[in-house]
Amino acid sequence: MHALKVTRAEDFPEWYQAVVREADLAELSPTRGSMIIKPWGYGIWERIQSELDRRIKETGHENYYFPLLIPLSFIAKEADHVEGFAKEMAVVTHHRLKAIDGVLKPDPEAELAEPFIIRPTSETIIGDAFSRWIKSYRDLPLKLNQWANVMRWEMRTRMFLRTAEFLWQEGHTAHVDEADAMDETMLALEIYRSFAEDFLAIPVVAGEKPENERFPGAVRTYSIEAMMQDGKALQAGTSHYLGTHFAEAQNIRYQDKDGAQTLAHTTSWGVSTRLIGGVIMTHGDDDGLRTPPAVAPRQIVIVPMLRGKPEDADLKAYCAALAKELGALTVFGSGLRAFVDVKDAKPADKRWDWVRRGAPLICEIGPRDAANGQVTFIKRNALREGEKIKSHTLARADFVAQARQLLEAMQAELFAEAKTRLEANIRADFETFADLERHYGTEDKEGEFKGWVRVCWSRPTGAALEEVGERLKALKLTIRNAPLAQPAAFGKCVFTGAPAVEEILIARAY
RNA sequence: CGGGGUGUAGCUCAGCCUGGUAGAGCGCCAGCUUUGGGAGCUGGAUGUCGCGAGUUCGAAUCCCGCCGCCCCGACCA
Numbered sequence: 115m116h117a118l119k120v121t122r123a124e125d126f127p128e129w130y131q132a133v134v135r136e137a138d139l140a141e142l143s144p145t146r147g148s149m150i151i152k153p154w155g156y157g158i159w160e161r162i163q164s165e166l167d168r169r170i171k172e173t174g175h176e177n178y179y180f181p182l183l184i185p186l187s188f189i190a191k192e193a194d195h196v197e198g199f200a201k202e203m204a205v206v207t208h209h210r211l212k213a214i215d216g217v218l219k220p221d222p223e224a225e226l227a228e229p230f231i232i233r234p235t236s237e238t239i240i241g242d243a244f245s246r247w248i249k250s251y252r253d254l255p256l257k258l259n260q261w262a263n264v265m266r267w268e269m270r271t272r273m274f275l276r277t278a279e280f281l282w283q284e285g286h287t288a289h290v291d292e293a294d295a296m297d298e299t300m301l302a303l304e305i306y307r308s309f310a311e312d313f314l315a316i317p318v319v320a321g322e323k324p325e326n327e328r329f330p331g332a333v334r335t336y337s338i339e340a341m342m343q344d345g346k347a348l349q350a351g352t353s354h355y356l357g358t359h360f361a362e363a364q365n366i367r368y369q370d371k372d373g374a375q376t377l378a379h380t381t382s383w384g385v386s387t388r389l390i391g392g393v394i395m396t397h398g399d400d401d402g403l404r405t406p407p408a409v410a411p412r413q414i415v416i417v418p419m420l421r422g423k424p425e426d427a428d429l430k431a432y433c434a435a436l437a438k439e440l441g442a443l444t445v446f447g448s449g450l451r452a453f454v455d456v457k458d459a460k461p462a463d464k465r466w467d468w469v470r471r472g473a474p475l476i477c478e479i480g481p482r483d484a485a486n487g488q489v490t491f492i493k494r495n496a497l498r499e500g501e502k503i504k505s506h507t508l509a510r511a512d513f514v515a516q517a518r519q520l521l522e523a524m525q526a527e528l529f530a531e532a533k534t535r536l537e538a539n540i541r542a543d544f545e546t547f548a549d550l551e552r553h554y555g556t557e558d559k560e561g562e563f564k565g566w567v568r569v570c571w572s573r574p575t576g577a578a579l580e581e582v583g584e585r586l587k588a589l590k591l592t593i594r595n596a597p598l599a600q601p602a603a604f605g606k607c608v609f610t611g612a613p614a615v616e617e618i619l620i621a622r623a624y
Numbered sequence: 625c626g627g628g629g630u631g632u633a634g635c636u637c638a639g640c641c642u643g644g645u646a647g648a649g650c651g652c653c654a655g656c657u658u659u660g661g662g663a664g665c666u667g668g669a670u671g672u673c674g675c676g677a678g679u680u681c682g683a684a685u686c687c688c689g690c691c692g693c694c695c696c697g698a699c700c701a
Contacts, residue, residue: 115662119636127695135635146692201699235701269625269699276700329701337701349701386701421659462662469662480660490660503661590697624701 115501117401117470126344133394134273136470137403147271147278151387154471155274157411158390159281163261165313165408165447166283166385169305175257175285180239182263183230188238192363198330199234202267204278206230232265237331237356237382240286241364248368248378251290255298259285274391275348275624282386288366288378292357295379296334299355302383303336306351313446314389315406315529316340316396317536318350319619321595326579329382333357339594339619341536342395345563347594347621350392353383391624396532402470404495406528407521408446412453414517415473417464419480420456430456432484436477436510445518446525469494474524475517478505489513495524495531539565540619547585547608550620554589566594566621570614572607582609586620594619 118136120128134140139155151159167177183206190196210224233239240258248256265279285302289295303320310316318338328335332354340350358377360366366378397404407413418433420426433454440452455464461478468476469492477491490507498504508516544550544567554564573596574582586592596618604614 117662131694142693198700264701266700270695270697272694280701282701352701384701388701419660423659460662461660466662478661482660505661 117466121400122343122398129398129400130391130395131273133398133403133470137394138467138471139390139394139403140273142273145279147268149273149277151281154411155390158393158405158409159387161409161411162314162385162389163283166305166309167261169309170259170283170285173301173305175259175287177260178258179260179262180233180236180243182233184233184236184239186229186231188242189231191238191241192331192360194359195237195331195363199266203234204232204265204267206232233262234264234266235382235384236260236262236264236284237286237360238364241360241366241380244286244288244378244380245364245366248288248366251368251370251376254288254290254368254378255294256288257285257298258287259283272391272624274394275388277387280387282384284382284384287381288361289380290368290370290376290378292355292379295357295381296355299334299336299353299381299383302353302381303338303351306338306353306383306385309385310338310340310350310389310392311529313406313408314393314396315408315525315532316350316389316392317529317533319536319595319597321597321619323352323595324573324579324593324618325575326583327593327595329354331356331359333359337595339621340392340396341532341539341566341621342392342624343398343535344395345539345565345622347566347592347619347623348388348392348395349594349623350389351383351385354381356380356382397472397528399497401497403472404528405472405474407474407525410451410472410474412451412473413445413521414440414450414452414475414477415468416452416454416477416479417461417468418454418456419461419478421481425481429479429481429484430454433477433479436479436489436514439514440517443514443518445521450517450521465492469497474521477513483507487511493520493524495527539563540568541565542568544569544608545605546611550589550591550608554591554622564622566619568597568617568619569608570604570606571616571618572610572612573615574607574610578610585609590622591620592623594621594623 118132120132122129138152140149140151143150207226207229208220208224209226210221211218212221261283263279263281268276268278271277287298289298307318307320310318318340320338323335323337334355336353337349338351339347342348358379360380361377367375368378370376394403416433416437418429437452437454440450443450465476465478472494474494475491477489483490487510488507489510490505492503492505596616600617607614
């Protein structure tokens with residue numbers, strides 16, 4: 115009997131919802147399209163924040179903070195940018211409420227002269243500041259980052275994957291020229307790749323987005339793409355080289371060494387709470403989430419087998435001492451997070467709560483363990499042997515000595531499992547569009563696992579690319595990216611038969 | 625915003641066709657029993673049946689409108 119009522123195989127979207135609820139990650143809020151992130155889910159985000167923040171600072175960036183509200187006129191400054199975001203904007207138009215016929219409404223007499231938009235991203239207001247901060251080549255590069263909430267009025271929302279309001283980090287930088295800005299763009303992409311793989315145990319493919327998938331206003335957009343357990347792709351991070359588009363629109367110029375006024379080259383890059391959706395769909399199983407140890411808010415949870423008797427006190431003391439000893443250890447670069455669950459509930463229920471949340475190591479310690487100086491535990495990533503729960507027992511001193519290694523091994527095992535799945539499910543033997551049609555079909559069962567394909571193409575642009583997009587759309591496919599790692603020679607374009615110049619990944623996507 | 629589904633207790637759902645005092649299981653609370661693993665027995669609490677307006681003596685049930693959620697499409701981190 116599994117801890118969730120629905121399995122991945124039966125109904126993947128339902129299973130996803132079940133994990134979010136049963137692992138106590140988040141719930142819907144009264145605010146349409148926005149969610150309440152609960153402690154276990156927010157704890158994962160806090161771990162993501164602190165580690166990513168460290169890596170961002172380590173590479174020469176500083177944090178700052180811009181306002182939530184942006185003057186409406188700002189968004190209009192870059193043409194592609196407006197087109198990309200205008201359709202999903204929340205607008206603030208009044209500054210006062212008034213009871214009209216007993217109903218509170220925006221006071222018609224309190225309409226703002228210029229409305230504000232709630233930021234969907236901050237390029238425009240940050241560009242405005244950059245134009246004032248940057249005067250000389252000596253001011254460059256300018257490498258800044260902010261942690262913020264943003265809002266995009268999405269038609270259809272899904273917990274963590276696409277919500278109207280979401281949390282993210284947005285890096286914005288300015289440079290003297292394209293070469294320097296491109297170095298920065300690729301640096302950010304590499305930060306995301308290594309972070310996703312090392313810390314979230316999510317293997318990804320880093321590459322460049324095709325022209326039609328670029329960020330509005332970008333010259334080049336790069337992404338990391340992860341494979342979910344239903345074979346669909348999740349864009350888990352993006353990095354953009356913006357060229358001089360925003361510099362032109364907002365007059366970001368510096369005086370170069372020869373005294374000339376020169377346009378700066380800018381970049382922007384971000385990852386969001388969507389990463390948590392990626393963690394769920396990469397590592398979850400039919401018993402709930404398996405939280406990668408590096409981001410688990412609690413890495414070792416100790417459940418004492420309390421029986422409501424006097425000897426409980428000894429058992430609690432034993433568990434508290436064990437937690438303290440574990441807490442003094444260091445793992446993944448910070449203090450080990452151990453927790454004793456003394457909630458007045460049945461031990462079996464507590465165990466399953468932690469299984470669903472995906473605490474990496476769950477210790478179940480009874481009086482006999484305490485008396486013998488041992489620790490009985492289950493490993494969340496290898497919970498079962500057949501249908502039965504597999505438990506392990508170690509002498510207490512050995513458990514403490516091995517705790518760090520157990521967590522590191524689990525992190526590595528989760529990554530290896532996902533990496534194997536990714537590599538086993540990218541087909542690279544398709545040469546024509548007919549091969550794609552045969553593989554993905556049009557009549558296939560909804561949600562059937564299809565994986566990704568890696569094919570050659572001639573990189574058409576403009577109308578020709580539009581047509582490629584339409585043909586793929588008929589199969590519910592999109593081009594994810596052109597991986598950075600490319601072979602030396604190419605075959606023929608699957609779309610046109612012309613000589614190819616690049617390999618691309620094609621997949622169904624979130 | 626278009627197509628499909630759905631909305632009844634904290635959760636999963638029955639009841640609706642054929643109108644007549646609101647149900648089950650799980651969970652929750654209390655007591656007792658049990659105690660190395662998702663326990664048993666007994667008792668108990670919990671609902672403006674998504675919202676609004678109709679038809680009717682009477683609406684969870686029929687009609688109309690609106691809204692939320694889920695899936696698909698369009699759009700996107």
